[in-house]
Amino acid sequence: MTNAEKPVRIAVVGTGFIGRRHISFLKGDSIFDPVAGADPAPEAKAYLASQDMPHFSDYRKMLDEVKPEGVVVATPNAIHEEVTIACLERGIPAMVEKPIAHTIESARKIVDAAKRHKVPVLVGHHRRHNPLMRVAREFIESGGIGQMIAIAAYDLRRKPESYYKAAWRREPGGGPMLINGIHDVDCLRALCGEIESVMALTANRARGFPVEDTAAVTFRFENGALGNLTISDAVQAPWAWEVTSGEEPDYPYMHEDTYLICGSEGSLAVPTLNHWRNENGGGRADPFIRKRLFYVPADPWVEELRHFTRIIRHGEKPLLDADGGTRTLAATLAVAESAKSGRPVAVKDLYS
Ligand SMILES: NC(=O)c1ccc[n+]([C@@H]2O[C@H](COP(=O)([O-])OP(=O)(O)OC[C@H]3O[C@@H](n4cnc5c(N)ncnc54)[C@H](O)[C@@H]3O)[C@@H](O)[C@H]2O)c1
CATH class of the missing domain: 3.40.50.720 (NAD(P)-binding Rossmann-like Domain)
Known part of the structure; x- marks a missing residue:
């Protein structure tokens, strides 16, 4: 050998x-x-x-x-x-x-x-390594939905009370945005490009902890598209990636979507990879055509480690390097910053 x-x-x-x-x-x-x-x-x-x-x-x-x-x-x-x-x-x-x-x-x-x-440094946002993410990204990049215009994203779940026994999860630095939402921000960056600015409202009404349990976040992407992320860890709902992607054996699998990426020529729902468009280019009575994109499933955690070995042995470029991981962190931290100030936050002001 x-x-x-x-x-x-x-x-x-x-x-x-x-x-x-x-x-x-x-x-x-x-x-x-x-x-x-x-x-x-x-x-x-x-x-x-x-x-x-x-x-x-x-x-x-x-x-x-x-x-x-x-x-x-x-x-x-x-x-x-x-x-x-x-x-x-x-x-x-x-x-x-x-x-x-x-x-x-x-x-x-x-x-x-x-x-x-x-x-090299690889940052462990494992969802990027799910093959469905690559297929979705390539489809969008190849013009599959036309011009990207609007995005709706969801991260809605209920965490058990026992999860919050660890004090740090109840304080700023914990909470659903930094623990879970950061993955959604990273997926949105992977699928929709860089985030220019963030505007957010947060609430802690459901759990009463110092950190948020719920946030409504609006993103402006550098390509001009606008998007929303609605996130809460205090609701009973199946629209969270762990449930919809089927990549986590500890969660039930539900054939639902968490990201709806909508463009002038059609829309892509992720992770089902349903591509929707109107038969005749749009209009009130125009029927919809649904086509499901094909991909071969693989465990993103294993794919991530395999990619790491290729970085080590073959000099492959990290799918998410330290700079990319920092951009994802900056766009995520912008949520709390905007909620505090009540103003939009330019991500570059935190990043650069
Ligand atoms: N990719 C994901 O979806 C995902 C999910 C959960 C956690 N994480 C991340 O993984 C990391 C660990 O989280 P966790 O849930 O496993 O936490 P954990 O508390 O279960 O484990 C952390 C471990 O680090 C050890 N540790 C502390 N100081 C150390 C030191 N100086 N040297 C060596 N070990 C030390 C602790 O003893 C502990 O065993 C965090 O950054 C977390 O954000 C990622």
């Missing part, structure tokens, strides 16, 4: 909920070699032993001793920056979970370090 054919040696920093999910995928495919895990939590050692993986309390020690080819950073957001930069300083590509960081300032430090060390 040549070196290029050997499994890719990947370590995981942070072996909590999502770190363990990555480890289960790394162990499930022989193209990966999950070489070690680092986490100071008392339960981490026994967990990693159960996975036949060496355990380190100190991630820097692990990076220096194990010398992985790539690292998955799955720690709390506030330490994404220090862990990711420690990898980059050692020439190790990092796949950092979303959000890239907890502040724009912190995210920018990652962007700068990636440039300085010329080492």
Whole structure:
């Protein structure tokens, strides 16, 4: 076996909920070699032993001793920056979970370090790796809906009370917009292009926490299209990506849509990939034609890790690099900023 054919040696920093999910995928495919895990939590050692993986309390020690080819950073957001930069300083590509960081300032430090060390960063917005997203994007880019004009997006769900036992989820920095809505913002950026400005109203009436439980957000895209995202984690409704995409086995699957992307020549509903248009170009009595775009389903979490191995071994360009992850964060943070000021917020004012 040549070196290029050997499994890719990947370590995981942070072996909590999502770190363990990555480890289960790394162990499930022989193209990966999950070489070690680092986490100071008392339960981490026994967990990693159960996975036949060496355990380190100190991630820097692990990076220096194990010398992985790539690292998955799955720690709390506030330490994404220090862990990711420690990898980059050692020439190790990092796949950092979303959000890239907890502040724009912190995210920018990652962007700068990636440039300085010329080492790639992949930001873990896994939905981008769902093949249906690529098909939708290519269809839109090839003119499938004509000129993009209006977008309606939904992220509507009810989280159990137990979810809010963790205090940080009840405070600014938690809440549905930064925990879930950031994925929708990233999907909208992937499908509709850059977001120029954001105007938002938020409410905490349903749960009464310091952070919002509901938001109504309006986006102006750089291509001139306008869009809305309605998000709440306090409603019983099936219009959330985890339910409609079928990519999360913990959720029921409902054949519904979360993004309606509407243009002059037709509209694309995502994730069903139903393409709608009028038979005769529009008009009150003009019947609709529905055509479903074809794609081959694949698990976006596994696709994301496979893409990471191609970045490491073959220099593939990250689907979402540190700069892109920072733009997604900026457009998401603009929601709270606009809700506070009551004014539209230009994303570039937060980003640049
Ligand atoms: N892509 C997604 O859909 C998705 C879903 C959930 C969480 N996430 C992201 O994954 C990250 C982790 O979230 P989680 O839900 O797994 O949190 P978690 O609290 O379950 O796990 C975080 C782990 O990091 C460990 N940790 C803390 N400090 C550390 C350090 N200095 N070195 C090594 N490990 C350290 C903790 O002990 C803990 O085990 C967050 O950034 C979160 O936003 C992404």
